[in-house]
Amino acid sequence: MPKGGRPARIFPSRRSTSSSTLVFAVLLMLSVVLLMLLALGILSLPVDKGNDSPKTPNHGIKSQTRDGEDLLGERGSRWTEVISWEPRAFVYHNFLSEEECKHLIELAKPHMEKSTVVDSATGQSKDSRVRTSSGMFLRRGRDKIISDIEKRISDFTFMPVDHGEGLQVLHYEVGQKYEPHYDYFIDEYNTRNGGQRIATVLMYLSDVEEGGETIFPNANVNSSSLPWYNELSECGKKGLSVKPKMGDALLFWSMRPDATLDPLSLHGGCPVIKGNKWSSTKWIRVNEYRA
Numbered sequence: 001m002p003k004g005g006r007p008a009r010i011f012p013s014r015r016s017t018s019s020s021t022l023v024f025a026v027l028l029m030l031s032v033v034l035l036m037l038l039a040l041g042i043l044s045l046p047v048d049k050g051n052d053s054p055k056t057p058n059h060g061i062k063s064q065t066r067d068g069e070d071l072l073g074e075r076g077s078r079w080t081e082v083i084s085w086e087p088r089a090f091v092y093h094n095f096l097s098e099e100e101c102k103h104l105i106e107l108a109k110p111h112m113e114k115s116t117v118v119d120s121a122t123g124q125s126k127d128s129r130v131r132t133s134s135g136m137f138l139r140r141g142r143d144k145i146i147s148d149i150e151k152r153i154s155d156f157t158f159m160p161v162d163h164g165e166g167l168q169v170l171h172y173e174v175g176q177k178y179e180p181h182y183d184y185f186i187d188e189y190n191t192r193n194g195g196q197r198i199a200t201v202l203m204y205l206s207d208v209e210e211g212g213e214t215i216f217p218n219a220n221v222n223s224s225s226l227p228w229y230n231e232l233s234e235c236g237k238k239g240l241s242v243k244p245k246m247g248d249a250l251l252f253w254s255m256r257p258d259a260t261l262d263p264l265s266l267h268g269g270c271p272v273i274k275g276n277k278w279s280s281t282k283w284i285r286v287n288e289y290r291a
């Protein structure tokens with residue numbers, strides 16, 4: 001009797017099982033390939049693309065107003081712009097309405113105090129010559145308008161609202177500035193609540209006629225090739241700079257995606273040359289910040 005004949009005949013059901021397994025495997029592989037193509041953006045699902053897109057630069061991403069949004073004031077067209085990947089920095093144009101900017105200024109105005117910096121030895125606030133503005137903190141969720149802004153910051157950064165410190169409102173008059181510094185801490189005291197500062201959202205509440213730019217002196221960007229370079233002050237030309245514009249928000253990360261501190265996030269405020277600068281800062285922590 002010949003050996004090794006046709007085992008399939010002894011187990012007739014095996015062939016059909018294996019062929020259906022094969023069909024299943026092929027279908028599975030096809031769907032995986034399809035998903036990969038979709039993920040890579042080679043194929044695209046039809047999506048409703050609005051046609052009121054503003055003059056977006058290369059990196060422009062259009063945002064949409066959610067239905068039923070009940071917010072203070074009209075905002076101009078909103079779009080985000082990548083200004084640097086080293087450090088990671090983005091501008092969200094028309095992040096706040098003019099009314100929201102005015103609301104923050106009015107709340108803060110009666111309580112402005114000379115700004116201090118944190119003493120890294122003691123963790124206490126101290127007077128400083130590197131920071132000559134005045135400012136105050138607005139409690140998180142203090143009113144509806146502030147809650148709306150904080151929700152929007154959370155949407156923009158993907159960081160939860162309760163990881164944020166209270167909004168700080170700052171005022172710089174002619175000649176006032178903030179020398180380049182890091183927003184992250186190098187001491188333990190200041191990271192006990194909420195851990196390290198991971199990101200900063202800096203909102204401009206006013207236009208500034210001249211000067212007052214936010215500058216990243218160490219950014220890995222050829223700043224002289226930027227379209228707005230010629231509008232910058234002498235100080236602003238010394239690095240990657242953002243010109244204050246009412247309602248715009250600047251987001252930058254003090255930590256890289258691998259959670260190491262990013263020294264390229266060094267930044268400062270150039271002296272105001274003409275006009276007045278009002279801004280508001282939201283510092284965001286790695287963990288929940290008890291406020």
Ligand SMILES: *[C@@H]1O[C@H](CO)[C@@H](O)[C@H](O)[C@H]1NC(C)=O
Pocket residue numbers: 222223224225
């Ligand atoms: C930076 O950009 C300017 C203007 O486009 C150009 O003239 C200059 O060569 C660039 N510098 C570097 C180092 O690429």
